Amino acid sequence: MEVNKYALDTHTKYALNANTLKLIAALAMFFDHFAAVFFPHDTLWGVLLRIPGRISAPIMCYMIAEGYHHTSNLKRYIIRLLICAVVSHIPYNLCFDYSFFQATSVIWGLAMGLTALAIVKMEDWNILLRILGLGICCVLSITANWNYIAVLWIVAFGVFYGNFRGQMISFSVIGIFLLILPSVTNLGFIDYSSPGWNWYQLGIFLAIPFLILYNGRRGKKSKFMTRFFYVFYPLHLLFIYVLRLCADSLIG
Numbered sequence: 001m002e003v004n005k006y007a008l009d010t011h012t013k014y015a016l017n018a019n020t021l022k023l024i025a026a027l028a029m030f031f032d033h034f035a036a037v038f039f040p041h042d043t044l045w046g047v048l049l050r051i052p053g054r055i056s057a058p059i060m061c062y063m064i065a066e067g068y069h070h071t072s073n074l075k076r077y078i079i080r081l082l083i084c085a086v087v088s089h090i091p092y093n094l095c096f097d098y099s100f101f102q103a104t105s106v107i108w109g110l111a112m113g114l115t116a117l118a119i120v121k122m123e124d125w126n127i128l129l130r131i132l133g134l135g136i137c138c139v140l141s142i143t144a145n146w147n148y149i150a151v152l153w154i155v156a157f158g159v160f161y162g163n164f165r166g167q168m169i170s171f172s173v174i175g176i177f178l179l180i181l182p183s184v185t186n187l188g189f190i191d192y193s194s195p196g197w198n199w200y201q202l203g204i205f206l207a208i209p210f211l212i213l214y215n216g217r218r219g220k221k222s223k224f225m226t227r228f229f230y231v232f233y234p235l236h237l238l239f240i241y242v243l244r245l246c247a248d249s250l251i252g
Contacts, residue, residue, distance in 0.1 A: 016210060018066060021059055021220030022229055024210060029056040030236050032220050037095065037240055038247070047200045055204030055210060057106060057146045057173065058153065062211055065157035066118050070218070078118070081111035084230045089117040091237035092145070095244070101144070107233060109144035113154030120155055149178050168208060175204050 004057070016024070039046040071077045078235020085107040092105040118131035119125070134155065140147035152174050160166035183198035219225070 014213055015215035016213045016250060017215060017217045017219035018063060019225045021210060021214060022063060025026070025056045025059040025063070026229060026232055027237075028053045028059075029233075030240075032056055033095065033123070033236070033240055037244055041198075041200075050200045051203035053197065054201060055207035056159075057150060058175075058204050058207035059210060060106070060110060061113060061150055061153040062157050062167075062207075062214075064114050064154050065117065065161065066216075068114060068121075068158050069161055074114075078111060078114055080230065081107060084233060085111055088234040090236065091234045091241065095237040095241045104144050105152060105233070105237075106145040109141045109146050109148075109150035110154070111142040112144070113151040116151050117155050117158040120159065122135060149174060164212075166174075168211070171208075172205070175201075179204065 032050055033134070035046065035049035035053060039049050041047065041050065052130050067077060068074065085105060088105045088107050090100075093100060093103065096103070116134045116137035120130050122130060125133075134151075141147050141151050144150070153171060156170035156174060157167050160170060180201050181198075183201045
């Protein structure tokens, strides 16, 4: 099994545990969503401010794959994500001014990714059946933020678990061909306006240094960290929504 030797050899000073990575992802997510709401993405500032926030989704997907291999109850893990996705749906649509059926949050995509990974790992299933299950999860995730890209990242991270090089290569291939190239060329299922400004998607690769430093450890066990993200996600969306309402009232 290939391990991240650099992080393990320097764990006392530089390495990051799972709790720290989740906090970094949450901070990056807040920064990204704030920039997306208040800075038009077809402006220089809109592009520059969103680059750091691109690390959030890759880190979250990596942590979901890690969670698959460490959870004591996979079914409960999936249910928690599904409940969080339902709770976060309206806050997400309010924050980004979507209609109810137009889009949903990344949490739904994470739930589909975890489900897809569980299906792919069912070795007693026929390979065609597993591929079909993966495809269904990808289709169901299309309306979610990060859609099938998140699903495939989670599956790749899970399939190559213990092989960091394989994880990063598959992450890069999926990111380049399903996110970056469609973003800058207006290809794919996603409607990308002003494609020339979408180079900020390259920021996903800034997640790699953080993942390099991951030491494979959860960190201090606490109920706060266990529940933090499930509470933080919908609340930060509502907070940004309220800020947007206040800004609109002051301007208008």
